[in-house]
Amino acid sequence: GAVVSQHPSRVICKSGTSVKIECRSLDFQATTMFWYRQFPKKSLMLMATSNEGSKATYEQGVEKDKFLINHASLTLSTLTVTSAHPEDSSFYICSARAPRGPSGNTIYFGEGSWLTVV
Amino acid sequence: AQTVTQSQPEMSVQEAETVTLSCTYDTSESDYYLFWYKQPPSRQMILVIRQEAYKQQNATENRFSVNFQKAAKSFSLKISDSQLGDAAMYFCAYRSSMNYGGSQGNLIFGKGTKLSVKP
Numbered sequence: 001g002a003v004v005s006q007h008p009s010r011v012i013c014k015s016g017t018s019v020k021i022e023c024r025s026l027d028f029q030a031t032t033m034f035w036y037r038q039f040p041k042k043s044l045m046l047m048a049t050s051n052e053g054s055k056a057t058y059e060q061g062v063e064k065d066k067f068l069i070n071h072a073s074l075t076l077s078t079l080t081v082t083s084a085h086p087e088d089s090s091f092y093i094c095s096a097r098a099p100r101g102p103s104g105n106t107i108y109f110g111e112g113s114w115l116t117v118v
Numbered sequence: 119a120q121t122v123t124q125s126q127p128e129m130s131v132q133e134a135e136t137v138t139l140s141c142t143y144d145t146s147e148s149d150y151y152l153f154w155y156k157q158p159p160s161r162q163m164i165l166v167i168r169q170e171a172y173k174q175q176n177a178t179e180n181r182f183s184v185n186f187q188k189a190a191k192s193f194s195l196k197i198s199d200s201q202l203g204d205a206a207m208y209f210c211a212y213r214s215s216m217n218y219g220g221s222q223g224n225l226i227f228g229k230g231t232k233l234s235v236k237p
Contacts, residue, residue, distance in 0.1 A: 034224050043227045107225055109163035
């Protein structure tokens with residue numbers, strides 16, 4: 001089946017620095033990728049939709065300048081947490097929508113990234 | 119706006135027994151997709167099963183099957199012959215078949231049901 005890879009799986013950064021998380025679709029081209037945040041024992045909260053070649057669409061309440069999303073190619077989207085603060089510590093998950101076909105319209109998830117800001 | 123409700127925060131099942139997880143949703147659309155995802159302690163989201171709303175036949179994947187009741191907007195997951203490896207959080211999710219602006223039909227999740235399997 002379709003595979004989505006996310007890197008790094010765990011990252012610790014100092015408060016005030018920036019950290020980048022990558023999301024790659026390994027065996028299909030994804031024009032659309034999604035970035036979620038999951039708080040402990042909670043469901044996934046959509047942060048933004050990443051569209052290849054255009055600006056990301058952010059959900060209400062998500063700071064665009066803090067969570068920079070770049071979808072530079074059909075297989076890569078990146079999420080950069082700028083000027084990170086301890087409250088940004090969380091589990092971030094990306095997903096990508098498979099193109100039409102047997103897996104069409106199915107969304108596959110990356111392994112997730114644990115971000116800890118100290 | 120669409121919503122997904124999972125009314126069972128936690129469920130428990132004996133190994134080899136059958137368990138059903140409930141999910142209801144609200145939508146005004148007629149065409150959409152429904153999914154069950156499993157999230158084990160590793161946090162990896164794993165697709166368990168999917169259902170297209172236009173299909174009347176309930177989806178089945180090995181030990182996993184759904185009871186899709188479109189009129190009632192219900193989409194329950196049945197796990198047969200439960201195994202220890204089935205223990206995880208299970209999320210029901212909805213996706214529109216239409217694209218709205220830039221969202222491109224993202225998944226809308228329920229709050230999840232934590233399934234425990236007793237040996």
